Amino acid sequence: MLEVxxxxxxxxxxxxxxxxxxxxxxxxxxxxQGENGSGKTSLLRTLCGFMSPDEGDILWRGExxxxxxxxxxxxxxxxxxxxxxxxxxxxLENLRISxxxxxxxxxxxxxxxxxxxxxxxxxxxxxxxxxxxxxRRRVALARMLVSxxxxxxxxxxxxxxxxxxxxxxxxxxxEHLAREGMVIFTTHQPxxxxxxxxxxxxxx
Ligand SMILES: Nc1ncnc2c1ncn2[C@@H]1O[C@H](COP(=O)(O)OP(=O)(O)OP(=O)(O)O)[C@@H](O)[C@H]1O
Numbered sequence: 001m002l003e004v005x006x007x008x009x010x011x012x013x014x015x016x017x018x019x020x021x022x023x024x025x026x027x028x029x030x031x032x033q034g035e036n037g038s039g040k041t042s043l044l045r046t047l048c049g050f051m052s053p054d055e056g057d058i059l060w061r062g063e064x065x066x067x068x069x070x071x072x073x074x075x076x077x078x079x080x081x082x083x084x085x086x087x088x089x090x091x092l093e094n095l096r097i098s099x100x101x102x103x104x105x106x107x108x109x110x111x112x113x114x115x116x117x118x119x120x121x122x123x124x125x126x127x128x129x130x131x132x133x134x135x136r137r138r139v140a141l142a143r144m145l146v147s148x149x150x151x152x153x154x155x156x157x158x159x160x161x162x163x164x165x166x167x168x169x170x171x172x173x174x175e176h177l178a179r180e181g182m183v184i185f186t187t188h189q190p191x192x193x194x195x196x197x198x199x200x201x202x203x204x
Contacts, residue, residue, distance in 0.1 A: 001025050002047075002151060002182060007056030009039060009046055016042055017203055020056070026150075026180035029173065029196055031187065034203035040186040041081065043203065044153050047184065048078045060151075074103050077149035079140060081156040081186075087129035091115050091139045094128055099146050106146055114145040119165065133160045141165075144172045152176060154185040166191075 001023065008018035016039030024030055032040045045051045047058060049065055049072065058065045065072045085094045092111050099106045106114075115124050118138040128136055137160045144152070152173075158166050166189070173183055173193050185191075 001061060002184075003057075003059040003062075004047070005057050005059075007043075007046070007058070008054040009042055009051070010054050011039075011042060015054075018055070020201075022199075022201055024151075024182050024184065024199075026182060027177050027197070028199060029177055029183040029185070029193060030199040030201055031185060031191070032201050032203065033186075038203040040203060041155055044078070044155050044184065044186065045080075048076060048153055049073070050078075075149055076151045076153060077102060077143060077147045078153045079143060079155065079157060081159060085128050085136060085139055088127055090125045091120055091128055091131070091135075091142075092124045094139055095142050095146070098140075098143055102143070102147065102149070104146055104148055110146065111142075114142045115139070117145055118142045118168070134162055134165065137161055138165060141169060144169070144176070150181055152181065152183045152185075154183065156186055156188070158187050158189045158191065170194075 003023045005021045007020040009016045032043055034040050042051060046053050060068055060072050092115065095111045095115060096106050112124055118141065120135060120138055123131060123135060128139055141157060157169055170192055176183060177196055
């Protein structure tokens with residue numbers, strides 16, 4: 001369970017939000033909404049521990065995420081809106097390295113299978129710099145197929161994806177929630193997650 005209480009966050013002199021509280025239970029998904037610049041990415045990065053809040057507490061299974069440190073990181077997967085993939089490396093190398101850094105060692109067969117499920121058959125060994133924007137996004141999102149993390153924090157996961165890839169991401173979210181996973185995400189596009197308890201958090 002993730003419990004956020006009285007969270008406040010600023011950028012420079014500008015207060016983005018304050019007094020933000022919510023609880024996310026296993027099997028729940030929450031969409032963070034708000035116009036451009038309202039602080040959605042800042043909130044997600046704060047929940048990951050990449051930014052420190054001005055005030056407030058973030059608890060994972062009842063303990064402070066700051067104190068849990070790597071133990072929290074091992075249970076959380078963050079996919080930012082920038083792909084964080086290395087241009088010179090292949091799709092296969094990118095997936096194996098990013099997965100390894102998050103504590104999941106993938107052998108080549110597993111990584112190839114994940115990339116193929118993401119529609120990247122025949123693109124596994126190419127340097128990612130030659131892939132299209134949507135294909136690069138698919139490489140980054142392939143982590144969703146191999147992650148063992150309970151909490152997924154996803155910033156604009158649908159950006160640059162075509163209809164088939166959006167449907168695949170929706171099904172991966174459904175599978176994750178059915179396994180008692182948790183998801184916090186932002187999107188400016190509609191997302192259909194069947195039969196799920198979709199919560200929303202609006203920043204203004
Ligand atoms: N490093 C920084 N220094 C100063 N201001 C920043 C910095 N990063 C972000 N900001 C500002 O903080 C505000 C919130 O940015 P953030 O990226 O969290 O918004 P967002 O809701 O995710 O926006 P979008 O929908 O456009 O992705 C913006 O006004 C932005 O200009």
